[in-house]
Amino acid sequence: MARERVTVVDIARAAGVSKSTVSLVLQGSSLVNEATRAKVNAAIRELGYVYNRGAANLRQSKSKIIGIVVNDLTNSFFAELAVGVDAVVQSAGFVQFLANTGEKSERQREVIASMREHGVSGLIISPARGTEVSDLAPLVASGIPVVLVVRDIADAGVSSLISDNHAGAMAAVRHLIERGHRRIAFLGGFPDTAVFEARMRGFRDALREAGMPAVDELVIGSAPSRAGGVTAIEQAMMLKERPTAALCFNDAVAFGVCDGLRARRLEPGADFAVIGFDDVIEAKTAVPALTTVSVDPQGMGERAAELLLKQIMAGRAEPEAIVSPVRLVVRQSCGGTVERRVKEISS
Amino acid sequence: MARERVTVVDIARAAGVSKSTVSLVLQGSSLVNEATRAKVNAAIRELGYVYNRGAANLRQSKSKIIGIVVNDLTNSFFAELAVGVDAVVQSAGFVQFLANTGEKSERQREVIASMREHGVSGLIISPARGTEVSDLAPLVASGIPVVLVVRDIADAGVSSLISDNHAGAMAAVRHLIERGHRRIAFLGGFPDTAVFEARMRGFRDALREAGMPAVDELVIGSAPSRAGGVTAIEQAMMLKERPTAALCFNDAVAFGVCDGLRARRLEPGADFAVIGFDDVIEAKTAVPALTTVSVDPQGMGERAAELLLKQIMAGRAEPEAIVSPVRLVVRQSCGGTVERRVKEISS
DNA sequence: CGAATAATTTAGATCGATCCAAAATGCAAG
DNA sequence: CTTGCATTTTGGATCGATCTAAATTATTCG
Structure with a gap:
C-alpha cells in the first residue's frame, strides 16, 4: 500500500x-x-x-482548526463541555484539537504554543488553576480569537463565558432555608479559585438575606472531586453542632457527600439535604436523584463554540463577557418529594 | 495587533x-x-x-498529529482513555485531534476523512457500534497506522488493543460463586456488541464450570449507562426467583444497579452483591466501593498511544492484536469485608 | 460572418518551511 | 602562504494547494 x-x-x-x-x-x-x-x-x-488541507492552509493562511484546552477531562463536566464544543465545531466544518492540562499551567503553556504552531484559528480555554493574565498575553497579542469558559480571568482582554455562580448558589441556599434548614454547610472546592469565591459569596449572601449568621466552620474546602466530598462531609460531621444540609461546590463533591453520609448510615435526602452544582448527566439518574444548580455543560460548550466561531468569522470582534443563566433543578437529594420541579432563576 | x-x-x-x-x-x-x-x-x-508547522509538514510530508476518535466521550471510561492517550502523545511532541462520534458511524466516517485531510500520522479509534470492515477499508488501504481500542473489528487488518473481557467476567463470577451465590444475573449492555458477547461468554463459562445452569431470564440487556442499570435491576427484581448477585456490563450499569437497589430499600453489598467492569475512577470512592474488573482505561489509552507511536516510527509494522490483562478488584459492593484484596488474573 | 460579450480554462507566482548540492570560511600542516 | 580538510553557511528547488490575470472557447446578435 x-x-x-x-x-x-x-x-x-x-x-x-x-x-x-x-x-x-x-x-x-x-x-x-x-x-x-x-x-x-x-x-x-x-x-x-x-x-491536503495543510497545503491549502499554507496558501490561504487560515485553517479550519479550533483548539480546546481543558483543565481536567476526567471530570465529566469538562468532558461534556468538550462534547458540546465538538458538536458545533464539527458541523461548521472545523475539527478540534483537544488537550488536557490536568491543572498544570506549565503544560497549558506548552499546549497553547503547540496549537498556535499548528495554526488554529481560535481557542476555547478552560484555564488551569492559577492561570495569570501574563500566561495568556502572547496569545491575545497575536490577535487570534479566544474564548475563556467556566473560569474567567480578569483583564485578559478576551471573551468569556461563565455561569452565574453567585445567583445559582443563592437560589440553592434560599431553597434550603425555605425547607426549614438552619445549619447549612458549604462543602468542597479549592478556596483560591474564582468559581469557589463566587459560589461561596452566593451562599453567604443568601444566609445574610435570611438574617442567618455565616458560620466559618461550616465552609469546608476540599478537592473538587468525589473523594474530596467524602472528606469534606466527614469533617463537617465531626463538629459539635452538625449541619443538616449542604450546598456542594459541584456535583462530584455532592456525590462524595452522599457516599460519606451513607457510610455513617445517614440517607441523603431523608436525613440530610444535599445540593450539587453543574447538573452532570448522572445527577438525574443517581439515587437519590441529585438536586443541583444546572449549568448545562454541553450547552455551555455549544455556546462557547458559537461565540468563538462568530469571532472567527467576524475577523475582529469586541471581547464579550457572557454570564450564562443557571437554574435550580429540585430532585430528591434535598428532601424534596416533588420530582422535576424546576425553579427558574436567571440574570 | x-x-x-x-x-x-x-x-x-x-x-x-x-x-x-x-x-x-x-x-x-x-x-x-x-x-x-x-x-x-x-x-x-x-x-x-x-x-509554522503546516508549512514544514508540507515539505516533509509527515505531521506530528495523531487522531483519536471515540464513540462516547460523556462516558468517563472513554474520557479517561483519551486522557491516557493525550499524556503519552503530548510527551512525544505530538498533538491529538479528538473527535466524538456519539456511536454514529456516519459521523465516524466524516471525522476519519477530515483527519486524513489534515494529515494525521496515525489514528486511535474506539469504533462506533456497528462499524464494519468496509468503513475502515479506505483508511487501512492508505497505509496510515491505526490502532483499534476497546472494540475490535475482525479482519480489519489493523492493530487492536482490547481487554480480556472473557477472563475478567469469569473471574468475577467465580468470586461470586465462592461467596455462595447461586442465582447470579448478568445486567446491562447492548447484546449485539462484541464486548457484550465476550463478557457474557465469560459469565456463562464460569457458571458451567461450577456446574450451575445458565438461566436465560437472568441475562438482561440495557443501555450501557447508569439509567440502563436502573431499568435492568428493576426488571431482574420482577422475576419470581430473584437473583442475589449480579455481574454488570460496566461500572456505569453497576452504579445504576446500586441506585435501583436502594430505591427498593436494599443495600448493595449487604443485601445484594454487585460487580462492575472497567474500574473508572469513581469506583474506588463510591459507597459502597465498587468491586469491579479493572480495565484501567487511562493505562489502556497510554498503551494504545505507545503502540501507535511505535508503528509510526517503524514506518510499516505488522498489525498486532493485543489482549490486555485485567484484574478483579474486590471492594465492598460484593459483600466483601476484605478491603483492597486483589486477585490477579491474566492471560 | 465577424465583432462583442459571456463562459471556461489555464499558466505561473505564491504561501513558509525543508533539503540538497555547492560555496564560503576556518584552521592546521607543509 | 598555499593546499587540504573540516566546519559553517547559503541559493534555489520543492512540497500541494490557491489565486490572479490573462488566454481560450462558446454564444449572441447586428
Missing part, C-alpha cells in the same frame, strides 16, 4: 484539465462547466484522492 | 543570516556555530516568531 500521494496535478492529468480547474472544482466554484466538473470528480474518486 | 506573520525570512534578515541557517537552528542541528545560533534565537524571541 502506502503508494505515492495523489495530488491535484495527478487528478488534473487524469481528467485532462489543468490543476487550476481541479482546484476550482474542489472549492465548488460555479465557474466550472458541469461536464468538466463531472470528469474531475470521477478522477478524484478513481484515484482515491485525499485533499 | 494581528500584524503580519513573521517568517523564517524575517528572522534571517534580522539576524543577518540566510533562511537555511535559521531552519537549521529551528531543527536544533549541530552544524551551526554557537554564536550564530545565539543570534538567531535572539531574533526569534525579539520578533515573536511562531513556527
Whole structure:
C-alpha cells in the first residue's frame, strides 16, 4: 500500500484539465462547466484522492482548526463541555484539537504554543488553576480569537463565558432555608479559585438575606472531586453542632457527600439535604436523584463554540463577557418529594 | 495587533543570516556555530516568531498529529482513555485531534476523512457500534497506522488493543460463586456488541464450570449507562426467583444497579452483591466501593498511544492484536469485608 | 460572418518551511 | 602562504494547494 500521494496535478492529468480547474472544482466554484466538473470528480474518486488541507492552509493562511484546552477531562463536566464544543465545531466544518492540562499551567503553556504552531484559528480555554493574565498575553497579542469558559480571568482582554455562580448558589441556599434548614454547610472546592469565591459569596449572601449568621466552620474546602466530598462531609460531621444540609461546590463533591453520609448510615435526602452544582448527566439518574444548580455543560460548550466561531468569522470582534443563566433543578437529594420541579432563576 | 506573520525570512534578515541557517537552528542541528545560533534565537524571541508547522509538514510530508476518535466521550471510561492517550502523545511532541462520534458511524466516517485531510500520522479509534470492515477499508488501504481500542473489528487488518473481557467476567463470577451465590444475573449492555458477547461468554463459562445452569431470564440487556442499570435491576427484581448477585456490563450499569437497589430499600453489598467492569475512577470512592474488573482505561489509552507511536516510527509494522490483562478488584459492593484484596488474573 | 460579450480554462507566482548540492570560511600542516 | 580538510553557511528547488490575470472557447446578435 502506502503508494505515492495523489495530488491535484495527478487528478488534473487524469481528467485532462489543468490543476487550476481541479482546484476550482474542489472549492465548488460555479465557474466550472458541469461536464468538466463531472470528469474531475470521477478522477478524484478513481484515484482515491485525499485533499491536503495543510497545503491549502499554507496558501490561504487560515485553517479550519479550533483548539480546546481543558483543565481536567476526567471530570465529566469538562468532558461534556468538550462534547458540546465538538458538536458545533464539527458541523461548521472545523475539527478540534483537544488537550488536557490536568491543572498544570506549565503544560497549558506548552499546549497553547503547540496549537498556535499548528495554526488554529481560535481557542476555547478552560484555564488551569492559577492561570495569570501574563500566561495568556502572547496569545491575545497575536490577535487570534479566544474564548475563556467556566473560569474567567480578569483583564485578559478576551471573551468569556461563565455561569452565574453567585445567583445559582443563592437560589440553592434560599431553597434550603425555605425547607426549614438552619445549619447549612458549604462543602468542597479549592478556596483560591474564582468559581469557589463566587459560589461561596452566593451562599453567604443568601444566609445574610435570611438574617442567618455565616458560620466559618461550616465552609469546608476540599478537592473538587468525589473523594474530596467524602472528606469534606466527614469533617463537617465531626463538629459539635452538625449541619443538616449542604450546598456542594459541584456535583462530584455532592456525590462524595452522599457516599460519606451513607457510610455513617445517614440517607441523603431523608436525613440530610444535599445540593450539587453543574447538573452532570448522572445527577438525574443517581439515587437519590441529585438536586443541583444546572449549568448545562454541553450547552455551555455549544455556546462557547458559537461565540468563538462568530469571532472567527467576524475577523475582529469586541471581547464579550457572557454570564450564562443557571437554574435550580429540585430532585430528591434535598428532601424534596416533588420530582422535576424546576425553579427558574436567571440574570 | 494581528500584524503580519513573521517568517523564517524575517528572522534571517534580522539576524543577518540566510533562511537555511535559521531552519537549521529551528531543527536544533549541530552544524551551526554557537554564536550564530545565539543570534538567531535572539531574533526569534525579539520578533515573536511562531513556527509554522503546516508549512514544514508540507515539505516533509509527515505531521506530528495523531487522531483519536471515540464513540462516547460523556462516558468517563472513554474520557479517561483519551486522557491516557493525550499524556503519552503530548510527551512525544505530538498533538491529538479528538473527535466524538456519539456511536454514529456516519459521523465516524466524516471525522476519519477530515483527519486524513489534515494529515494525521496515525489514528486511535474506539469504533462506533456497528462499524464494519468496509468503513475502515479506505483508511487501512492508505497505509496510515491505526490502532483499534476497546472494540475490535475482525479482519480489519489493523492493530487492536482490547481487554480480556472473557477472563475478567469469569473471574468475577467465580468470586461470586465462592461467596455462595447461586442465582447470579448478568445486567446491562447492548447484546449485539462484541464486548457484550465476550463478557457474557465469560459469565456463562464460569457458571458451567461450577456446574450451575445458565438461566436465560437472568441475562438482561440495557443501555450501557447508569439509567440502563436502573431499568435492568428493576426488571431482574420482577422475576419470581430473584437473583442475589449480579455481574454488570460496566461500572456505569453497576452504579445504576446500586441506585435501583436502594430505591427498593436494599443495600448493595449487604443485601445484594454487585460487580462492575472497567474500574473508572469513581469506583474506588463510591459507597459502597465498587468491586469491579479493572480495565484501567487511562493505562489502556497510554498503551494504545505507545503502540501507535511505535508503528509510526517503524514506518510499516505488522498489525498486532493485543489482549490486555485485567484484574478483579474486590471492594465492598460484593459483600466483601476484605478491603483492597486483589486477585490477579491474566492471560 | 465577424465583432462583442459571456463562459471556461489555464499558466505561473505564491504561501513558509525543508533539503540538497555547492560555496564560503576556518584552521592546521607543509 | 598555499593546499587540504573540516566546519559553517547559503541559493534555489520543492512540497500541494490557491489565486490572479490573462488566454481560450462558446454564444449572441447586428
